[in-house]
Amino acid sequence: MGSSWRVATIAGIHLNLHVSFALVLVLGAWPWLVFGAKGALFGAAMTLAIFACIALHELGHSLVARAFGIPVTDITLTPIGGVAVLKDRPKTPTQELLIAVAGPLVNVVLAAVFAGVGLVIEGPEPLFAAADTLMREPPRAEHIWVLLVSANVGLAVFNMLPALPMDGGRVLRAVLSYVFAPERATRVAAGVARVMAALFIVLWLMAEHASPMLPFIAMVVWFGAGAEVREAKVNRVLAMIRAGDVVSPYGPRFEPGTTLGQALKTLMVSPLPVFAIEQDGRLVGAVRREDLLEAARANGAWGYVASVVIRDVPVIDPFDTLDEVRSKMQRASVRAAAVMRGSIFLGLITELELAQAMEVADRLKQVPRRDSLGRELP
Numbered sequence: 001m002g003s004s005w006r007v008a009t010i011a012g013i014h015l016n017l018h019v020s021f022a023l024v025l026v027l028g029a030w031p032w033l034v035f036g037a038k039g040a041l042f043g044a045a046m047t048l049a050i051f052a053c054i055a056l057h058e059l060g061h062s063l064v065a066r067a068f069g070i071p072v073t074d075i076t077l078t079p080i081g082g083v084a085v086l087k088d089r090p091k092t093p094t095q096e097l098l099i100a101v102a103g104p105l106v107n108v109v110l111a112a113v114f115a116g117v118g119l120v121i122e123g124p125e126p127l128f129a130a131a132d133t134l135m136r137e138p139p140r141a142e143h144i145w146v147l148l149v150s151a152n153v154g155l156a157v158f159n160m161l162p163a164l165p166m167d168g169g170r171v172l173r174a175v176l177s178y179v180f181a182p183e184r185a186t187r188v189a190a191g192v193a194r195v196m197a198a199l200f201i202v203l204w205l206m207a208e209h210a211s212p213m214l215p216f217i218a219m220v221v222w223f224g225a226g227a228e229v230r231e232a233k234v235n236r237v238l239a240m241i242r243a244g245d246v247v248s249p250y251g252p253r254f255e256p257g258t259t260l261g262q263a264l265k266t267l268m269v270s271p272l273p274v275f276a277i278e279q280d281g282r283l284v285g286a287v288r289r290e291d292l293l294e295a296a297r298a299n300g301a302w303g304y305v306a307s308v309v310i311r312d313v314p315v316i317d318p319f320d321t322l323d324e325v326r327s328k329m330q331r332a333s334v335r336a337a338a339v340m341r342g343s344i345f346l347g348l349i350t351e352l353e354l355a356q357a358m359e360v361a362d363r364l365k366q367v368p369r370r371d372s373l374g375r376e377l378p
C-alpha cells in the first residue's frame, strides 16, 4: 500500500503503518489530555497497544490463509483498522470461513488472556472499579486491563458484524456459498452489508457518543461491498473462458540479445504490459514494459533486454480457465502467464488479454443465441 512505513516483519510478513496513523495517536491521546501530559502519553500508548492487537488479528487471518497455500506478504495498519494483503482468494467456502473467523478469534483469546492476567494480579474488584472510573480519573494500572479487555471484545464483536468486506460479512458469504453460486452469495451478502452501512449512519446521527469513525466505516463497507460484487462477476465470467481462446501466437516477442532500442520501437506500436522473451523457440522469461523503459533510461538504448528478464513466469495449459490464470498471475512476480501445450510455448496472457476477454464475454452474453432458422434460443 502506498505511503506507509514498514515497522516490523513477523513470520516473513511485513507490518506497515499508513502515514495517516500519526493522526490516530493524536486522537487516542486527546480524551486523556484533561489529565495532563502524562494522561496524553497514556492515551497514545494505549492506542498503540490496541493497534498491536489489531495487527495480531490480521496475523491470525494471514497465518490461516498461508496454511491454505495463499501467500500473504503485507499487513498494513490504517486509522480504521488493519488490512492483510492476500495474494489470492480462498478456493472454497470453508477456507474463506476459517480465514475470516481467525482474526476475531485472536481478539477473543487476547481478551481472555488480559482479563485472566488482570483477575489473577488484582482480583475482580479493581476491574469493575476501573471500568467505573475510566476517563473520569487520571489513568491507573487497572485501566490498562480494562481498556485492553474491552477493546478486544469490541474488536471481535464489531468485526463479526455481517458487513462485507468485514470479517462477519465474509463469514456470511461463505455460509451462503454452501447453498448459492459464488456470485449470488456475494450479491446477497453485499445487500446485507449495505443495510448495515445505512444502520451505521443512522446510529452515528442518533447516538450521543457515537464514534466519529462510523461514517468512514459505513463508506468503506458500502463501496467495499460493491467491489466484492464486481470481483465475483469478473471471476464468474473469467471461469467461462479458456486460456487457449485468448492467447495470441502473433504477439511481439524478444530474444535475450534484443537491444533496448529495438524493444522500445516495439513498445511504440504495442500496448502490451508484458512481453515474452524467447530463444530458439523456447521461452526464457518475460519482461515488463516499465522495466524496459527504466532500463533504457538508466543504461541507454544499447543495453539488452536480457538485463531485465523475469524468469519465474507462471505456466498454464490452454485448457485452464481464465480465473485460474488470473489467480496464478496475482501470485507471480510478473503479471503474465505463459500458455504451454506440453513443451511448446503458445504465447503470453497479460492483464490486457484478460480485460479484452472480459469485455467481449460480457457482450457475447447479450447477443441472443439463434438456431439455424434464426429463432432465438433460450
Ligand SMILES: [Zn+2]
Binding pocket: 057, 058, 061, 103, 104, 159, 167
Ligand atoms: Zn479481520
